[in-house]
Amino acid sequence: MNDDLLNLHIDVLGAMSREPKDFTKIAFAVSDLEEPADGALEEFRGLLMAGQPEFTALWKQKLTFWDTVETATWSASQAGTEQRRADTYARLGFGEELRKALDTAVPLITAPKPVVLSRGFTPWYTREKGAAxxxxxxxxxxxxxxxxxxxxxxxxxxxxxxxxxxxxxxxxxxxxxxxxxxxxxxxxxxxxxxxxxxxxxxxxxxxxxxxxxxxxxxxxxxxxxxxxxxxxxxxxxxxxxxxxxxxxxxxxxxxxxxxxxxxxxxxxxxxxxxxxxxxxxxxxxxxxxxxxxxxxxxxxxxxxxxxxxxxxxxxxxxxxxxxxxxxxxxxxxxxxxxxxxxxxxxxxxxxxxxxxxxxxxxxxxxxNNPAKRTEGEESRxxxxxxxxxxxxxxxxxxxxxxxxxxxxxxxxxxxxxxxxxxxxxxxxLPRPIGYMGVQDFHDLDSAIPSRERTFANSQEKAHVRGIYDGPDDRLLEAMDAFVLSGALKLYRIRHQGVSESKYRHHTMLVHDSVRMADHTALAQRLNAMWHESYGSSAAHERLAKLFEEDFKPVCDARSEGAQVPASYEALRPHISRARQLISSGNNPVIIVNGDKERDYEQVDLDFDRTRNVWKILVGGTKLSRGFTVEGLTVTYYRRKTQQADTLMQMGRWFGFRDQYRDLVRLYIGREEPYGKDKTLDLYEAFEAICQDEEVFRSQLAQYATVIDGEPQLTPERMLPLVSQHLALIKPSARNKMFNSELVEIRSPGKPIEPAAYPRSPERTARNAERWRPLLPVFNAAPVTLALPPDSSSPLTRTFQATTAVVAHADLISVLSQLEWEGDNHFTPHLNYLAQLDGSLATVDDWLVVAPQTTSSRRVEGRILGHGPASLVRRNRQLNKVAFGRISGLEHRRWAQQLIDDAGAEGPSAPGPLVVGSRTGVVLLYAAVEVTDDAGLRAAAPDGVADPSRVMLAFTVIPPAAANDSSLRLLRYQAKRSNSQDGS
Structure with a gap:
């Protein structure tokens, strides 16, 4: 390698500070040469193509910065785009061959950006000032x-x-x-x-x-x-x-x-x-x-x-x-x-x-409750x-x-x-690279049927192990998983050269109660189980079975290049060492609880000063927030809570698991009894709450777009948007805060899916009656609709549905009469849809699609004399009035593709249904709030659906062009001071 050339590049890039400049001119200015050196750039290209790490690292640092900096003085192109990179090359004076070599050595990385809601501020912290x-x-x-x-x-x-x-x-x-x-x-x-x-x-x-x-x-x-x-x-x-x-x-x-x-x-x-x-x-x-x-x-x-x-x-x-x-x-x-x-x-x-x-x-x-505040006194x-x-x-x-x-x-x-x-x-902030979050433990957007899911294509099958009611609470299995995963880490240190510091700490978290007495009893049980369950041939038989049936197939599918033992016998020499590390001090378990500082002054809780923490941690609330459990690999979680933020903070299994993602296991409570008539499936509760959070983040991203130099959404106007998606927040919390209310949400080309359907049979029946003019959609002959292969599945997927085309005014007439549970969060959407008659944009009609379940499991019922309709099961989210996802994932994707094709230039994709640019799509479901198909049949005895039990649930996707030239998506109005409800 040419050291002089490397030093020259270091000097040149250092001289460029925060923006690219002509490389040859700068090189001549900073070098001792009397004239530019011929062939220097060609030699540089050769070193890049040869994979010289020093040059690659140097240019990766600089090019990545120039690619991603939000505001570039040398380019009008957006950050993270090929055009931004091309503009950078142009400023550097690089030719086509050198550009190709750099693109190969330093590929363009497009990473998600932070979403910023901000009111106006005085710019002062420029890139130049930061560099200085x-x-x-x-x-x-x-x-x-x-x-x-x-x-x-x-x-x-x-x-x-x-x-x-x-x-x-x-x-x-x-x-x-x-x-x-x-x-x-x-x-x-x-x-x-x-x-x-x-x-x-x-x-x-x-x-x-x-x-x-x-x-x-x-x-x-x-x-x-x-x-x-x-x-x-x-x-x-x-x-x-x-x-x-x-x-x-x-x-x-x-x-x-x-x-x-x-x-x-x-x-x-x-x-x-x-x-x-x-x-x-x-x-x-x-x-x-x-x-x-x-x-x-x-x-x-x-x-x-x-x-x-x-x-x-x-x-x-x-x-x-x-x-x-x-x-x-x-x-x-x-x-x-x-x-x-x-x-x-x-x-x-x-x-x-x-x-x-x-x-x-x-x-x-x-x-503190502001309603209890003494007038004129601060209450904090x-x-x-x-x-x-x-x-x-x-x-x-x-x-x-x-x-x-x-x-x-x-x-x-x-x-x-x-x-x-x-x-x-x-x-x-965007989801960081390498982070294991809810998407890595749930199959949120998977179109793969449950029976076809494997360790390779399902996050749930790879990482999640359910704990169900019964004599076997799987605690010993979770402990075995902890021992096996520790042995696998030691195997990789020995056979792959993974740094010991990468696996310095190896921990298991057990969290099923907030009561300290329960923690003590559980720790005693774990200690007894530890000393009784290992050191015998039966233990090795048990571990070998778990390895062959669980860890080996998951590692084979997901190890991403990390070495996997061919058999348990190859792993067995490391089992003993893993047990020694875990049981150091003759105690594999640490209790993490208490109200006093001394309760946390245990040597094995100090991940900074203790060389190796290989322990099982038992605790409750104090393990739920702030405390970082280093090396966490196996989690055993059964604690119940009704608070969304508390539940999210308990997700300590989220985080970074570099070089051992395939070893992570989550043992979590499934279908536990909850209250008088509720059931709490902890795994599904996490999924529902995390979906709410992801929807909230996506909404922030959508409305953060600046229009005419002004933000559509500022922090002080965010609350109505929050309340739309988190029904668990009590309505009274909003009334004390704002003098403005959200009155319109525009969603051109995007799905609108209200979910707070009435609980009472009387209101459900009234809603069914209001849908009567559009119920003939269930009378139509079914058609087969196809979703072509995409990134979610390499297969063509089909489903059957009945369809009808209805006038815009007829749909709005129905939607405007519907009743909702709690606050009517559909109103801002309805205000938008009602304007699509020419006052905002023109929508001529709507394609109403009523998907059917597969024929082998279909339960049907006539609704107010129409149909039969295919009945579907839907359930409300934990502690909320709102249901989870209403539309089926494949149905939503099909409808979205139809809308996208109609809004795109060129011909639409072939199929039995094609819509124009002035037609929207409605997915309509005859939904029943039950947990199994037997409940569906009970809602439609003799093939006639009870309208007091069947909700007509829907998702609306307006045409992509359904907006005006302002491109704004939100509209607020001031509340009247003499009206508590803002009317």
């Missing part, structure tokens, strides 16, 4: 690369963190402004990495006090402190001038007992203040939460270069050290901080502050009151909350200027 001051961000980038992050993942984090910082107030601005924002991630998805990036960029830009609200326990707070110390603050700031060789002076300094110190802690190559940057002073340490300003108030008495100017003046701000503290959300800790800040004085008005609130929907939100919960005091004391404080369950934050009163409502921005 990037000391800590650049160091953090190096850390991420050292941890094996891909350039695409780093670029995604760069974009997301930049999007947060640019919406904060300019720390150097004269007038004080306190922004409020919320960043929404996924459970166990790396939110800490995002806010670490935000902190790095914010302190580089001038923020000089960072307060991280890091959990409600010292254990959680300490995890966050260590992460920031290791990846951002760094060795030199921790040592504060102490030589790492001065043993005596190091006594009492953090991390001397940490096996990762100092090698894995970022180094800045010297004190940052000696390298043209600024130091970071820690006001908390790994073991010590905030206890008052130990150095006295002078810790925040920041010296000024020019005393005549304010601290936020760039002359004073940029040379000053930043202060960082990680504090618990504890009333005594926060009260101490508030009291100290009150004593600091006027300098607080000049101090740019960043407050990061991790798990911001926990403890931070004011849950303790932590919320103290956070409010912080914001009032720090007029330049920027508050950014982080959570995976944002709905409590959204319900904060936006008119309360001292509270934490995200009035300025809400950012929904």
């Amino acid at each position: 001051r990037s000391f800590y961000w650049s160091a953090y980038e190096r850390v991420l690369r050292g941890k094996g992050w891909s350039e695409a993942a780093i670029a995604s984090l760069d974009q997301a963190s930049h999007g947060v910082v640019e919406r904060l107030s300019d720390p150097t601005r004269d007038d004080a402004y306190s922004a409020r924002g919320l960043v929404v991630g996924y459970v166990q998805s790396g939110k800490t990495a995002n806010f670490t990036g935000v902190i790095a960029k914010a302190v580089d830009a001038g923020y000089r006090l960072v307060i991280v609200l890091g959990g409600t326990l010292n254990l959680l707070r300490g995890q966050t402190q260590r992460r920031l110390d290791m990846e951002l603050i760094g060795r030199e700031n921790i040592l504060r001038g102490i030589s790492p060789d001065d043993i005596d002076s190091l006594i009492g300094v953090d991390y001397q007992d940490d096996e990762d110190w100092p090698a894995k802690f970022v180094s800045h190559g010297g004190r940052p203040s000696h390298r043209g940057a600024f130091d970071i002073e820690r006001l908390t340490t790994r073991d010590d939460d905030y206890r008052g300003l130990g150095q006295g108030i002078s810790a925040l008495d920041i010296p000024k270069t020019d005393p005549a100017r304010a601290l936020h003046d760039p002359v004073n701000l940029h040379p000053s050290a930043a202060r960082v503290m990680v504090v618990k959300k504890n009333k005594d800790v926060l009260a101490s901080l508030v009291q100290d800040l009150k004593r600091v004085g006027s300098i607080l008005g000049e101090l740019p502050v960043l407050i990061i609130d991790d798990e911001s929907d926990q403890a931070s939100v004011n849950t 919960t303790t932590i919320n009151r103290l956070i409010s005091h912080l914001l009032q004391l720090l007029p330049r404080a920027q508050y950014v909350g982080y959570t995976a369950t944002p709905f409590a934050n959204v319900f904060v009163d936006p008119d309360d200027t001292t509270d934490i409502f995200p009035r300025d921005f809400l950012i929904s």
